[in-house]
Amino acid sequence: MGTKEPTTRRRMRADARRNYERLLAAAATAFTEHGTDASLEEIARRAGVANGTLYGHFPTRQALLEALLGDRMHALAGTGEELLGHPSPFDALAAWARAAVAHTTLYRGLSASLMRAVEDESSELHAACQEVLAAGERLVVRARAAGELREDATAPDLYALVNAVAWAGEQSSPAQGERLLAFTLDGLRKPPG
Structure with a gap:
């Protein structure tokens, strides 16, 4: 906390x-x-x-969430930075996406709050969301440069997909969320050849 x-x-x-x-x-x-x-x-x-x-x-509710989650969001961004040294850029991106889903499922409804805050500059959660998004961007760029990620994939896409997977897991089960994340990651991987 x-x-x-x-x-x-x-x-x-x-x-x-x-x-x-x-x-x-x-x-x-x-x-x-x-x-x-x-x-x-x-x-x-x-x-x-x-x-x-x-x-x-x-x-505001967002100020309360930021106070509760700010340190965790900084840690998630830090995890992204640490994963930049991973030998496989795509595996690093996948590990970060899993960590982001775990973070986003901490509280039911958090994914919706985070998606709103990433666009809303007046939200107390905005800066922390942007920090997380920037960490994801560095991982996306690295995986794309290594030829392991689709050329059209972006960090905002990944952020939205992570939040969608978290929301879906809330609505059904964590196992369903994990399954959807695997599908999502497979869809983001650059096809061979």
């Missing part, structure tokens, strides 16, 4: 920091149980704070 403290000119008071941490813990539990559409009022109640306290720390 991420615990990125909001950017402020001064550090939070101890009680504000405790409320912030309780809200993150309550949100993680609520999102795990009910998905990203879980009631924010219920999250505040579980944390033992007023709604105003929740909105004071997290003015």
